[in-house]
């Protein structure tokens with residue numbers, strides 16, 4: 001069994017067709033931000049406390065009333081069937097087993113209803129949506145998420161247009177293999193077809209007002225990086241923020257997310273999550289120190305899924321759990337809530 005997420009990535013790379021690995025690993029333009037997300041974690045150094053007498057650690061946290069067993073959620077990623085034949089159904093089972101949140105992508109290769117069934121009653125399932133230009137379509141997607149028992153709605157706002165992914169262009173990867181579809185986009189117009197997901201360039205805060213009014217589910221904005229946008233979001237009824245640069249797949253040279261999260265957590269009272277470049281338990285502790293309630297992982301889940309299916313996702317999540325537990329012990333913290341800002345220092349060199 002691999003000993004680290006890095007080793008899972010190597011296994012996945014060996015197993016996947018080149019164009020699939022490139023789609024998953026790659027990002028926009030020169031991939032500066034893909035690398036920056038990971039490098040920014042490495043640049044931060046921990047300043048541990050000693051002799052605080054803690055027999056064991058509590059990794060649990062609460063999100064919108066649901067208790068989850070560790071401060072790690074599965075960020076939404078498209079097309080899990082490219083990684084494993086069971087696709088999102090395997091991911092949902094692994095998330096349920098781990099006792100954490102799965103954020104299912106609108107671009108899933110299984111429908112939100114089928115994902116909910118696979119995960120079972122214990123899975124805290126959230127749905128990620130791109131707001132569509134036709135409000136009726138957006139409303140239908142929201143109803144499907146509600147009917148599936150989703151506990152929150154995550155609206156991705158960093159994608160008014162699609163990022164320029166050079167690897168995909170080089171590989172000619174623009175569509176799913178024949179016969180596979182974004183199952184959430186089926187039967188939206190009454191003709192039994194599957195709609196393409198639109199990136200909508202004129203999205204505005206009005207759309208967020210509309211969406212918040214459309215549902216009783218808590219709305220989380222994904223892709224906020226500027227503290228002023230975070231404050232505005234809360235003013236518009238948004239109940240949580242996922243600080244994200246889409247894993248470096250949208251705006252290249254965007255700030256590393258761990259460098260953005262503290263300034264956002266400082267100005268809002270809602271739960272703040274962060275994703276991008278989390279590969280070790282120590283990364284999670286750094287995010288908690290900067291005020292995040294939890295982190296999201298995108299690619300690590302895909303590496304587990306590609307390497308060993310459902311068990312691979314479980315192994316990735318359990319590796320992270322063990323690493324977080326060890327990092328908490330070694331920094332002198334008894335729980336996720338005890339991680340204080342002064343545990344992290346910028347590296348001086």
Ligand SMILES: Cc1cc2nc3c(=O)[nH]c(=O)nc-3n(C[C@H](O)[C@H](O)[C@H](O)COP(=O)(O)O)c2cc1C
Nearest residue numbers: 024075076077078105156246247276277297298299
């Ligand atoms: C292959 C792939 C597909 C993704 N698809 C989506 C998506 O459908 N919706 C979305 O909001 N974010 C999507 N993302 C972004 C992730 O939710 C997340 O922000 C990012 O992967 C976090 O960085 P990490 O991969 O370094 O953990 C995708 C990321 C990857 C790598």
Ligand SMILES: O=C(O)C(=O)c1ccccc1
Nearest residue numbers: 078079107159197246249
């Ligand atoms: O690849 C992505 O990052 C992504 O967000 C996406 C969205 C819709 C369809 C396919 C991929």
